[in-house]
Amino acid sequence: DAKTTQPPSMDCAEGRAANLPCNHSTISGNEYVYWYRQIHSQGPQYIIHGLKNNETNEMASLIITEDRKSSTLILPHATLRDTAVYYCIVRVAHSGGGADGLTFGKGTHLIIQP
Amino acid sequence: EAGVTQFPSHSVIEKGQTVTLRCDPISGHDNLYWYRRVMGKEIKFLLHFVKESKQDESGMPNNRFLAERTGGTYSTLKVQPAELEDSGVYFCASSLLLAGRYNEQFFGPGTRLTVL
Numbered sequence: 270d271a272k273t274t275q276p277p278s279m280d281c282a283e284g285r286a287a288n289l290p291c292n293h294s295t296i297s298g299n300e301y302v303y304w305y306r307q308i309h310s311q312g313p314q315y316i317i318h319g320l321k322n323n324e325t326n327e328m329a330s331l332i333i334t335e336d337r338k339s340s341t342l343i344l345p346h347a348t349l350r351d352t353a354v355y356y357c358i359v360r361v362a363h364s365g366g367g368a369d370g371l372t373f374g375k376g377t378h379l380i381i382q383p
Numbered sequence: 384e385a386g387v388t389q390f391p392s393h394s395v396i397e398k399g400q401t402v403t404l405r406c407d408p409i410s411g412h413d414n415l416y417w418y419r420r421v422m423g424k425e426i427k428f429l430l431h432f433v434k435e436s437k438q439d440e441s442g443m444p445n446n447r448f449l450a451e452r453t454g455g456t457y458s459t460l461k462v463q464p465a466e467l468e469d470s471g472v473y474f475c476a477s478s479l480l481l482a483g484r485y486n487e488q489f490f491g492p493g494t495r496l497t498v499l
Contacts, residue, residue, distance in 0.1 A: 301485070312387070312474050312490025313426065369439060370416055370428030371488065 273357045278378040287344040289377050291357030294338040300359050302333060302340050305371070308353040313373070316342065316355075352381045385409070387491035389475050395497045401463040404494045408457070408477030415458050416478075416488060417450060418442075421471035432458060433480065465498045472496070 434455035
């Protein structure tokens with residue numbers, strides 16, 4: 270799996286958009302970008318994933334640069350409940366349903382300020 | 384629908400004792416994973432079951448750890464004998480087994496294990 274680099278921490282004001290960057294300069298063609306987060310004292314939670322096109326779901330948007338060497342997770346209207354550690358994970362394309370174990374790095378501790 | 388459940392939520396044992404952690408995946412999820420986070424470290428993958436079979440156990444730290452998933456439903460992770468460095472939070476996750484799509488992993492709340 271490609272290595273990812275994320276800032277250790279970020280602050281964002283409540284109600285504003287939170288933009289979390291991730292560098293993955295060694296990503297290969299068949300690797301996806303996945304985002305999970307872990308709210309304090311809970312298990313990790315899936316957010317979104319993408320290959321090369323931008324993706325959006327009810328939780329967030331994922332913007333992947335054209336060269337795929339970096340991406341940004343966007344939480345459009347951050348709330349206090351979005352305070353968590355956010356993990357950017359790059360791994361090979363999922364096989365026929367048998368998704369493998371995830372490799373979590375240190376992630377970014379996002380703190381939403383009231 | 385119930386999420387992934389883990390039991391117990393906390394366990395405090397002495398070094399050398401045995402502890403068994405249990406995970407009940409979401410109904411219908413054939414993939415089941417164990418992870419752990421030891422103090423100050425990152426979350427690490429331990430192993431992956433597909434139904435009752437071990438698909439990948441490359442993350443198991445040593446032979447003091449034994450995972451089972453008889454019948455392909457719930458799973459247990461036994462630590463015997465427990466050592467101080469086994470202290471941490473043990474997470475279980477499950478996902479569907481559907482081809483052609485990403486099957487996100489749903490995590491349980493974890494079991495906090497303290498070995499004294």
